[in-house]
Amino acid sequence: MGLINLSSPHHHSLSQTSRLMALVLLATLPGLAAQSYFYGYGTLINLVWASFLALGFEALILYLRGRPIMPYLTDGSALVTAFLLALALPPFSPWWLTLVAVSFSIIFAKHLYGGLGSNPFNPAMVGYALCLISFPVAMTQWAGTEMTMTFGQQWQWFWLESVTGGIDAYTSATALDIMRHTKGLTLSEVASSNPQLALGLTASMWVNIAYLLGGLVLLGFKVFTWHAPVAMLASLGFCAGLFHMGEPDLYPSASQHLLTGATMLSAFFIVTDPVSGATSRKGKLVFGIGVGILVFIIRSYGSYPDAFAFAILLMNLSAPLIDTYTKPKAYGHQSKAPRSQGRP
């Protein structure tokens, strides 16, 4: 019987990348459900389509790069990218919009940088940002909450971008958009003149709470540490609260910031992306704080419907720098030895 030579450890926790990824996918389900409930079937259709595309592109690129296909395909990272994109894109995204986003994410943002683990930017966010810049109209067509499309209508819109009665009946600006484009009115005036705002805020709130739930589950399973999401939410909440206190009529409150748009989705599913984030726990804190501040600034003064893609990409850019300055102190480097003088 041949005895083999192996390096220690000979034991393993049996955790696997694919299981971690599967957990992440599962944790998005509450959010997905809430989103579908409020905005219709768009997200679901998008999700299936994006997953299909992501796996296809991943396999193709792996094949072209001469890498083993199955081990990498089954690690689940492509699916996570697909899910995140599908959830972040507007429910009324037509097929080509998702195609552009997914292909760009997988091919350029991920594999041209060397594949999983080597990509400096979060692939989903790169795809999202590209679409945001290239197709601003399609990207701001957010579903309204009063009237949702039937599955058939949604299906038709998805492929043909036409729907009986016109799309305008079903779209509305997001709550964030409404709050920013106040046209000189104060926030309370906007709220009273625009009943959509209240509705939009409620829907958005539930969606965010659902994502928060999923995120807490992941935290419980120790898929990531609390540092980045908590730092991000805290800094966003702090900035918002501060400005809201100063001028409540101009700036939405902290809770409105925390529970609208893609706040929770980003906090728990994107800011926590380990590949493109900072490494150490201190680094993650800095990273999260940076994202929170940038989100607040872009939301308040920028002209895009939501700020996450840019905030995260900017922080991805600074992650190596953060790493350099937040290297944790190793064992024995903490402090001077209390008695090292006593050494002969």
Added chain:
Amino acid sequence: MTKLWDFHGGVHPIQNKDQSNQLPINTMPLPKQLILPLSQHIGNQAKAIVAPGEYVLKGQLIASAQGFISANIHAPSSGFIDAIEERTLPHQSALTGECIVINTDGKDQWTKLHPVSNPETVSKQDLLHIIQAAGVTGMGGAGFPSVVKLQSKAKIDTLVINGAECEPYITSDDRLMREYAEQIIAGISIAQLLLDQPRCLIGIEDNKPEAIIALNEALSSHTNDKASIEVCVIPTKYPSGGEKQLLEILTGLQVPHGGIPADIGIVCQNVGTVKAIYDAVVLGQPLITRITTVTGKAAKNAGNYEVLIGTQTGDLLDFAQVDMSKTSRLVMGGPMMGFTIQDTQTPLIKSSNCLLAAEDLELAPIADHHSCIRCGLCEVACPAQLLPQQLFWFAKAEEFEKAQDHNLSDCIECGACAWVCPSQIPLVQYYRFAKGRLKDLASEAHIAELSRVRFENREQRLIDEKLAKEEKRKNRATAAAAAQAAKRAANPSEQDPIAAALARVNAKKQEQEQEPKKQVDSAPKTHEQIYKELKTAAAITRTKLNKTNKALANAVAKDHELAQGLQTTVDELTIKAADAQGKLQAYEAKLGLDPEKEKALLTDVAKANALVRKLEKALATSLDPQGVETQLVIARVSQKTSANALAKHQTNLPSTLLPEQEQ
């Protein structure tokens, strides 16, 4: 109850301890043959003091420690020395090393022992001597000679006894504590005596309740009013038994980077080691046995065995009825830090605490590893507070300096990071590789430094010589001038005899002053000078010969009349060149220089380096790194040996070339 602290990170692997801790320690029958490596410890290899064919008694010294950090080795049973030869060592690399092989005669006859029933009556010096003579080394991990720690110069206020045994599967310390609690406490008392009565904390993980009870019972009947002994029950978490981690748990202090526990007033010993100290002093027995766990699902009689040091693994496995057809991975040590062995003749040494014969599905599957997703789980688990994912990155990219910047040297190779890694990257393997490379680089730098110093010394000497020559010339000139002046003063005038006499005296004085300097000048040339001159002479004649040869060829081609003359010159020069070359070689031989050998060694090194680099590249990209690693380990060993040989060869040079008067 002493306050406990926590250490960063750590993991909770499945314990699997009850496979082996149920039965009492079983003594293994005397094996036919014992193999005793001369290096079972950290430090210098011991030197064999017996010869093949010699008869030795049980407990007789057969190899003696060399230097301060080294340890004696004794015959574990009586019998004849069969051979002193290279055998496989119990080591990750499966290297071979010098071993004494004893064929036991079955009588198991002791040599005369000198027990000390009451250690308190003996001087510290004598106690230390007894422990040193008994060859006691650390029995938990690396095998550091215990006596070195016990005569710490720094003031020691805490003696930490490591009974944590945090590695899964291993239970040898557990059983030892249960069955030899009193001896352990007595051994601790001896250690306390030697260290000026520090307090003692025994750290035991809470998964060993029986051992805790046993020790506490032994303590209740123990009296020592000078120093306290306390059993500290610590939470089960791997690697709490790492020396640095245990110290942190028990005292809240961290051993400073690059330091030793004594720097913070602590000495740490394993429970097995204090038992060995007891045996050495009170029973007078040298360290020739130990308790080893045999476990794993392939072992029918899993349990703990008292074995003689030098017992072959195969013998113990047979005795424990291990079904070798069921296991393909035989681990010496625990599943987290142990190493696989392939040769069942590999002997058990003083630090061999476990043999794990696991069934194939029992341990981590051999999986292809994925890319690092930078999930950070490894960082959370690392007890050394490192960034394992970054270290991995640097090791893979061969950016060893950066790895060093990230404190690679503080990695204790505990394997916690690799254990949690969801991508199943064999991280520790990468760290070992990087550490090895760093060491190589350091030794390369060391060699470079040596040659630099050698070169600078030589330059300085040449300059000095030149200056001395210059001075001598000047002095000679002044002396000559003075002599001339004296002559002139003496000869023509004769009017002033006194002045003339004075001048003569002066001249003489100067000449006398000249004398010692002259002696320096006429001192025998240094070897190096002679060697150099010979080399130059040989080179010059060679060049001349070549030139004339060319001229001759030219002349012949043009049928010039000079050809005849040139031919004679060539003939003469050929003889001269051969003569010069011969002289040079003779001198080289005299100095022990061997340019051919150096060239051969250089090629060896280059070849080995190239192979290692090639394999390292292969390792980084291979999806089956284990296979490559084996080759790599072998290649690295040959790389090191060749580098060492070269270094030795080169460092031998300067001493033979040093001028004699400097020696």
